[in-house]
Amino acid sequence: MPNDTTVHQSLGTPRGAALPAVGIDAVDVRFRTRKRDVTALSGVSLDVAMGEFVALVGPSGCGKSTLLKLVAGLLAPSTGEVRLQGEAVRGPRHDIGYVFQRAALLEWRSARRNILLQAEMRKMPTAQARARADQLIGMTGLQGFEDAYPHELSGGMQQRVALCRALLHEPPVLLMDEPFGALDALTREQMNVELHRIWRDTGTTVLLVTHSIAEAVYLADRVVVMSPRPGTIREIIDVGLPAERDYAETMARPEFAEATAHIRGLLGTAAAGD
Ligand SMILES: Nc1ncnc2c1ncn2[C@@H]1O[C@H](COP(=O)(O)OP(=O)(O)O)[C@@H](O)[C@H]1O
Ligand SMILES: [Mg+2]
Numbered sequence: 001m002p003n004d005t006t007v008h009q010s011l012g013t014p015r016g017a018a019l020p021a022v023g024i025d026a027v028d029v030r031f032r033t034r035k036r037d038v039t040a041l042s043g044v045s046l047d048v049a050m051g052e053f054v055a056l057v058g059p060s061g062c063g064k065s066t067l068l069k070l071v072a073g074l075l076a077p078s079t080g081e082v083r084l085q086g087e088a089v090r091g092p093r094h095d096i097g098y099v100f101q102r103a104a105l106l107e108w109r110s111a112r113r114n115i116l117l118q119a120e121m122r123k124m125p126t127a128q129a130r131a132r133a134d135q136l137i138g139m140t141g142l143q144g145f146e147d148a149y150p151h152e153l154s155g156g157m158q159q160r161v162a163l164c165r166a167l168l169h170e171p172p173v174l175l176m177d178e179p180f181g182a183l184d185a186l187t188r189e190q191m192n193v194e195l196h197r198i199w200r201d202t203g204t205t206v207l208l209v210t211h212s213i214a215e216a217v218y219l220a221d222r223v224v225v226m227s228p229r230p231g232t233i234r235e236i237i238d239v240g241l242p243a244e245r246d247y248a249e250t251m252a253r254p255e256f257a258e259a260t261a262h263i264r265g266l267l268g269t270a271a272a273g274d
Helices: 064-072 111-122 126-139 155-167 185-202 213-219 247-251 254-272
Strands: 022-032 037-048 053-057 079-084 096-099 173-177 205-209 222-226 233-238
Touching: 022 064, 037 064, 037 233, 053 064, 053 213, 064 079, 064 096, 064 173, 064 205, 096 155, 111 126, 111 155, 126 155, 126 185, 155 185, 185 213, 185 247, 205 213, 213 247, 213 254, 222 254, 233 254
Parallel strands: 053 205, 053 222, 096 173, 173 205
Antiparallel strands: 022 037, 022 079, 222 233
8 A cells, every 4th residue: 555645634544644544445335135136336435534524415225334334344245345544354353333323221230330231241340340330420411420320311311321332442443323313312412522622632533324424424524425226435525624523613614504504415316226
């Protein structure tokens, strides 16, 4: 690989880190079922820099979740390759965090013990895991609710617990599949603000799938717009917003309006051609 000396604008990209956190190289995914063959992804290539925040948007069924599963090693590409920091993904990866639309918490465990589940599964040293859990509970504003059970928590709080659980082992890469899709609009905005802050504090590389164009533009360095199935990358938009993103102030910026209008146009055209 040639030594890339361009200055990375993405926040948190360490100097001289030539290897992308995530490298997706000419990937196709074909599913064969008894009834039909489905090409979910076709010719998808994408490099995500260390510490970068990339959002994926696209019509339903275009392969967004499939793409995240490839990165997590839960699915193998039919052709092409996926690499994490240069290393080919050959099976389920333990060094990533994954957050889904449903928090999927264990009902019989408190918030804290749901978060610590990650440590038990990974056999992390107890003291270290507890300290990290406390830190994340503070970061996500869950103090006072550590001992509450999932049914005692709002949807937003449940997702905070899921986020803490996903970040407990300090994964270099965090995958989020429509994590706020089930939340009301106001809670979702709050979660966007918190996620932005947590991302900046942790320096984790994030790949976020979302149906909300505003969420994608507010949070991401770059937004990947996908075409209808078979999913291809239609365009990658550099949102060009400053790293410091006050919510209201960001929404009012011309760059924000420009990026969202452009993405909406791309998705509208894509839908029309479906
Ligand atoms: N395990 C599977 N077997 C067969 N088809 C699948 C499987 N997983 C996904 N697909 C198909 O692949 C396409 C992309 O799915 P998915 O990645 O879930 O889309 P998205 O997340 O963008 O809505 C869809 O047409 C879906 O039906
Ligand atoms: Mg999906």
